Amino acid sequence: MKTLGLDVGTKTIGVAVSDALGWTAQGITTIRRSTQEEDFQKLDEIMKEHEVSSIVVGLPKNMNGTIGPSGEFCRTFAEDIKAHTGLPIIMWDERLSTMAAEKMLVGADVSRKKRKKVIDKMAAVMILQGYLDSRSN
Numbered sequence: 001m002k003t004l005g006l007d008v009g010t011k012t013i014g015v016a017v018s019d020a021l022g023w024t025a026q027g028i029t030t031i032r033r034s035t036q037e038e039d040f041q042k043l044d045e046i047m048k049e050h051e052v053s054s055i056v057v058g059l060p061k062n063m064n065g066t067i068g069p070s071g072e073f074c075r076t077f078a079e080d081i082k083a084h085t086g087l088p089i090i091m092w093d094e095r096l097s098t099m100a101a102e103k104m105l106v107g108a109d110v111s112r113k114k115r116k117k118v119i120d121k122m123a124a125v126m127i128l129q130g131y132l133d134s135r136s137n
Contacts, residue, residue, distance in 0.1 A: 001053030004046070005128025007094065007120050008057060008077045013039065014120030016128045017050045022135065025128035027121035040084050047085070055087055058094030058127040092131045094123070 005025055007014035013031040018024065028050075031042050046052070057078040060070040067075070075091065082089045 002050050003128065003132070004043075004050070004052045004055045005092075005124045005131070006043075006055060006057045006081075007123040007127055008074050009033070009120065010073070012120045013043075014122070014124035015043070015046060016121065016124035017046070017052065018128060018132055022132055025125045025132060027125045030120045036080065040081065043081070044085075047087075053087065054090065055081060055085070056090045056092050056128050056131045057081070058123070059091040060094050090131060092127050094127050094130075 002020060003018040003022060005016040005018070011033055013033060015028040015031060016025045017028050019026070028046060031039060033039055047055075055078075057074055059067070059074055062068050062071075078089045078091060081087075
């Protein structure tokens with residue numbers, strides 16, 4: 001079974017999924033947020049297609065380790081998706097994941113316009129890959 005990685009924001013949700021062995025994360029899509037019901041319906045389709053058995057949700061922490069409004073927003077989302085799916089949810093420290101994704105895309109010479117379209121998906125990959133790597137160590 002596979003693990004889903006989510007970079008949850010107020011406007012979009014970046015989505016990544018692991019391979020069946022849980023070694024690598026691949027970006028799937030970026031969901032434009034609408035209603036929670038529609039967001040969950042899109043996630044349900046992805047989870048069914050990829051046979052997902054657990055979900056990693058990025059937890060944005062402040063640099064000093066405290067949880068701010070964005071972190072609380074993600075915690076609430078995680079609680080709601082757990083209640084909706086019944087799947088195990090792992091909260092993963094995502095500090096600097098978006099910045100790392102941005103740096104990687106700049107290094108790959110991806111245009112600013114294209115970066116904007118894939119940055120959330122890439123952040124989801126960074127979140128999920130960080131979690132997968134921690135399990136193998």
